[in-house]
Amino acid sequence: MRSSGLFARMVSIEHLDALRNDIDALRKDGLFDKEFYDGDLAWLDFRVPDGLPDASTIVVVAKPKPMLSVTFRWEGRTIPLIVPPAYADGKEVEGEVLAALDRISAPNRYRYVKAKLPLKALAVRSGLAQYGRNNIAYIPTFGSFHRLAAFFTDMPCGEDHWQDMEMLPGCDSCTACLASCPTGAIPSDRMLLRGGTLPDVA
Numbered sequence: 001m002r003s004s005g006l007f008a009r010m011v012s013i014e015h016l017d018a019l020r021n022d023i024d025a026l027r028k029d030g031l032f033d034k035e036f037y038d039g040d041l042a043w044l045d046f047r048v049p050d051g052l053p054d055a056s057t058i059v060v061v062a063k064p065k066p067m068l069s070v071t072f073r074w075e076g077r078t079i080p081l082i083v084p085p086a087y088a089d090g091k092e093v094e095g096e097v098l099a100a101l102d103r104i105s106a107p108n109r110y111r112y113v114k115a116k117l118p119l120k121a122l123a124v125r126s127g128l129a130q131y132g133r134n135n136i137a138y139i140p141t142f143g144s145f146h147r148l149a150a151f152f153t154d155m156p157c158g159e160d161h162w163q164d165m166e167m168l169p170g171c172d173s174c175t176a177c178l179a180s181c182p183t184g185a186i187p188s189d190r191m192l193l194r195g196g197t198l199p200d201v202a
């Protein structure tokens with residue numbers, strides 16, 4: 001996978017319940033907006049997919065992605081547009097990951113089904129990434145400039161990397177992201193962002 005420019009980890013599907021429990025615990029503590037939980041998270045699915053009942057492994061992959069900068073010239077003005085990494089070509093990244101997975105095993109030997117799972121939590125639990133204080137996932141060298149993808153597979157789980165969630169060590173005593181977030185969405189008392197917080201205009 002590394003020779004294809006991808007960073008990957010595998011975990012056993014035995015950990016699906018733990019992944020679900022991470023989210024459930026936050027819901028029970030009332031940390032999600034109802035609208036966010038019922039809407040943005042409704043698509044999460046922690047079951048072994050019907051199409052792959054003998055799945056044994058979840059593969060999670062990070063594809064490094066640069067930030068994209070586009071400049072428009074309009075009526076004599078120069079207007080810059082920054083497109084953050086990871087949002088421009090999701091489908092292409094998934095295709096690339098599947099092709100690389102197929103290359104490292106015998107072609108068509110294993111099957112893959114896209115995982116509808118919380119990808120940052122999965123990447124961090126697998127040891128592929130660490131959370132920043134801002135709840136974004138960071139990988140070595142490329143930081144947050146990557147796109148994540150994950151697949152269920154019947155490939156045996158050779159190395160189960162499941163571990164406790166980790167935060168970047170540098171974030172322990174740093175509050176730079178809290179101070180610079182324009183809407184005050186990064187709280188000091190918890191990791192989860194306040195998606196609905198309005199800017200403090202006082």
Ligand code: B12
Nearest residue numbers: 022086118119120121136137144147148165166167191195
């Ligand atoms: C919904 C969503 C959004 C929503 C978020 C709404 C909200 N209120 O949070 C919106 C549309 C706003 C959004 C924005 C962005 N997103 Co988005 N988004 C997602 C999506 C679909 C689900 C994320 C989610 O809510 N997961 C569930 C929550 C509960 O999980 P979590 O946030 O990881 O929370 C865990 C931690 O907080 C941890 N935790 C709790 N307490 C503690 C304490 C400690 C000490 C530790 C270590 C951990 C920990 O437990 C929680 C549960 O597991 C994922 C794709 C996916 N399938 O996962 C992409 C994804 C997370 N987004 C991504 C990106 C790139 C972005 C943007 C940067 C895009 C942009 N254009 O700017 C912004 C970043 C905003 C930000 N600062 O976080 C990438 C993240 C890549 C990365 N490097 O982290 C993902 C993975 C998409 C991808 N395929 O690559 N996003």
